Amino acid sequence: MTSIHLANLGKTFGSFTALRNMNLEIADGEFVALLGPSGCGKSTTMNMISGMIEPSEGEILFGERDMRGVPMSRRGVGFVFQNYAIFTHMTVYENLAYGLCATGVGKAERERRVNDMAEFLHLTALLKKPAAGLSVNILQRLAIGRSAIMEPAIFLLDEPLSNVDAAFRAVMRTELKHLQREFRQTMVYVTHDQLEAMTMADRIAVMDHGKLLQVGTPIDVYNNPSNVFVAGFLGSPGMNLIKGRSVASGEAMCIDLGEAGLSAPLPGALFRGLPEGKAVVYGFRPEHCELTDDDGLRLPVNFVERIGARTILHMGQGGHSIKGVFDNRVPVRQGDIVTLAIDPSNIRLFDADTGAAIVETH
Amino acid sequence: MTMAALDTNTPVMEHEDTRDSRRLGIWLTLPAQILVLFIAVFPILMQVYISLTDWSPLDGIGWWQAHELWNSFANYSDLMADDRFWSALGRTVLVMAICVPVEFLLGLGLAILFVDDFPGRRFLYSVLLIPMMVVPAVAGYMFFMLFQSGGPVNDILSFFYGAPVTIAWLADPDLAFFAVIVSDIWQWTPLMFLILLAGMVGVPEDQLRAATLLGASWATRFRTIVLPRMKTIIIIALAIRVIENFKVFDNFYIMTGGGPGVATETISIYIYKVTQQELIWGYVAAVALVILIALSVVSAIAIKRMSRGVSQ
């Protein structure tokens, strides 16, 4: 068990920058998910932690220890591959014992540890079986056990659920989280699936285009996205983001949303420092709006998407595309014009130029 | 009546269809079957017949009349006592025992060097394959030139030795044997390399990384992951070379004609020379037949074991 410190980490492949200036502290025993779309640099980060590739710049520390030049075979990193990389030409026992054999652990010790691990993971009955043809949840357990038996300082998991049937993923997620609690290991989990990250991780690190955008607990990142990308990426559907301009309206400040009309006054305390005429992005979650008969944003309904428990309204005109999540009995049909009221406390503003969140100025 | 007709109606149509398919299948395979019959079955029967006689094309009688020269199993008992035959057979096996392992190890070593990417890999790979595509007979002429006493091999040796070297390679039994072996290794190492590299590239990279992360050294990975995963391919590569090497004729015959004496005479060269020079075809037929039967038995066993190994 150990903490991980990434400082100014960067990687370039020729002229392509896969990752730049990444700073991340991962505490002992913490489960951190690196979340982002493909090509965001999350796998590059993980491969550098494991030692498969060398960083172009910056440093990686495990605890106090600098990992520069330490080959992957000596980093004490447990790695679970996307396809589990089980040695299918060996038995379950041979798979579990592989690392111990390779590092010259004595036979008696080896046998004891393999049996303990098999017991722990409920694999004892399968020890003599060939590893080819096992079901995917057993493969996952075997892959974790094969690494865990070496008592690695940290565990890296590279999208281990992406090859699993959607229906089975929930089961696998629960099992994985359960195993992490049992092992109490520092774990770094790479995924593009926000559901996996939200449900399992202690903290989420959202990445895009080789940059770390935000780190925080799942709830914090969800509630207070630090920029427009994080706001749009998290949540299903993601946050509504409408371009607008700040205008003074009597005492208060509103956002002119163009064809959608003028927003409700911003809560004065929150946006007191906002200059007039500033180009902003007005954001709110689809869950945080309701239909009203009073003032609000007037929008045509383009499409009604009914998905069982919820109904999603696709609204907007011109350049806007706004989604709202309602319960399944919402009395709206395609073509209706609705008026949307948004709870002011759930409004988030972003700088239209930089994309960064505009936070309360004191 | 109607019921019965209805009952059989659909099945009959299906039956018709499969029968049509089967008939088409038979027609499609017919040319191949006839050709096999033409070169394998019929000639072998003919060979059995002739091998029991003293027939020779110079006897002035057609082969179908060979029974006039019936000698029972004399050819086969002669064969048992034919030292030249046995030594040719032994030499063929010796050539195989030297060439195949050397080619295998060189090919494996090259495959290891080529398994991951480096600048120039594709080009060098293509260049390395050239020897196996050179017509073997032409390779024979090439090596014949190389090993002349005034040829380039001696020239290179002179350079290292510091004085003119004039070894008559192809005139000395041991050196000639060495020379023909070199030509075989030159030509067929690329084949081993090609097949083994294809197998080695097929070893999943994630498995190798997983093994590395578990602390396995390069040698351990090679022994526990790469070789076991290449088992089938290695068997195929070795089998192909053993089969081809047993037939070796072209470059050997062109370089040395089987000589000096019988120093490089393999079984194919032996049969050829007996056919051409001694013209006792009844006897040659017996020799060839013995070889064919021995090979059939060995290969049938090998194929059976291999297909069992592959299906595992």
Next chain:
Amino acid sequence: MNRSLSFEIFRYAAILTIVALSLVPTLWMASMAFKPIAEWSATGADLTWWPKSPTLDNFRFLFGESSSDLIVALDRTAARPILASLLSAVFGTLIAMVAGTSAAYGLSRFGSGGNLPLALIQLRIFPPMAVMIPVMIMWAFLDLIDTWYGLALVYGIVTMPFAFWLMKTFFDDMPREIEDAALVEGCSRLRVFWKITLPMMRPALASSALFVFILNWSDYLIGLLLTTRDWVTIPVYMASLSSSMTGQLYGAKAALGLIAAIPPVVLGIAIQKHLVRGLTFGALKQ
């Protein structure tokens, strides 16, 4: 994996050494092909690695131009043997491909000819020398000795196993849904094979045919046994390139050897992708 600098240096050193060694024989022949007679039969001391005065005389000589240096002229030029090799290899390939492809389709789709795979492997295992005696007798009987078509027929049979196995693996790889769709449309089986399957298999047919052609072109022994004078193939003819006056005609041999070596090397590199499949009877696909 972990690539250290010393490993990279070792890798290049080892590969370049082996590449150099493997190129020496071929380059020696190529260089010899352009050497004038004065540079052919040099003894150790003044051996020339690269032609000092390169010439095309060797090639001209092969095609009938008498050479004042050699004092000899060929009574038969190399044109006929080249034609013989070409005709027999091309038609041998045609026979092998037609018989092999249709049999492969029959086996792959209808399971007919289940005896063929093993029979063809056996056929491949047999040394040609051991099968050729009765064939020589038969060919003499059928008056096929020393004809290009007699040779082509044997080539076709000997290389059919390769055509069969290659095409069988290609057919096995081909999705059947396309054929099934056409069958449902009411096409006959034969029409589907002719109009749908074969056109789709064009690249596979081309590379298989080239592979088989290389094998046929590379033959020596069968040509040696079945041709005597009019239709001798290139390698058989090469043996006659010597004269009592000048001994071995090295330059002419090298020139002809170069001509013979170029097609398979070029074609082989062109179908590199399928070489492994061909050589391993389809057991291994690259």
